[in-house]
Amino acid sequence: QKEVEQNSGPLSVPEGAIASLNCTYSDRGSQSFFWYRQYSGKSPELIMSIYSNGDKEDGRFTAQLNKASQYVSLLIRDSQPSDSATYLCAVNRSNYQLIWGAGTKLIIKP
């Protein structure tokens, strides 16, 4: 079992709809969770971070964390073609190293 798992996709979503990305992790001691967006040929950029159970909203993005079920999700409302990218879930270790999921490719269709 991988430490951080994501569905590789591609996930295809119509423009204007809600895109839902999911991630599960195996280490119950994990404390910090991150969503990064990576465009092809570019380095990752931080979208959201979340540390406590529940929802965290930032603009069109909402991160959801459920530590009991060991999953974290990212919702993108009013999806735009520019949201098409690979979304990487990352979970931190106690020594600040990030453990990365393989990423979910998201395609927003106009």
Added chain:
Amino acid sequence: GAVVSQHPSRVICKSGTSVKIECRSLDFQATTMFWYRQFPKQSLMLMATSNEGSKATYEQGVEKDKFLINHASLTLSTLTVTSAHPEDSSFYICSALGQSNANYGYTFGSGTRLTVV
């Protein structure tokens, strides 16, 4: 916000030569630098972790004598790929963590596309 400048963005070198990649934190002190490698359509693979003034810690399977990491100051870390071979062609990315990254959302450099011919 925190910015990490990575150079060069692209480099093509001949097999057997060495290439140096630099990462500079422009507006914060990077106490820890992570170096990643990413092959096409794959996720990030951590190569090594370096703390300022200390020897880097390499991940299993990464040759420390081939991938030389120097983190001599709080604003500069370098990765040197020695005696590069075509299989070293990849996208190399640095990521810095400093005390100013309060949420531990690391700041990434823009990446270096290395092609060994």
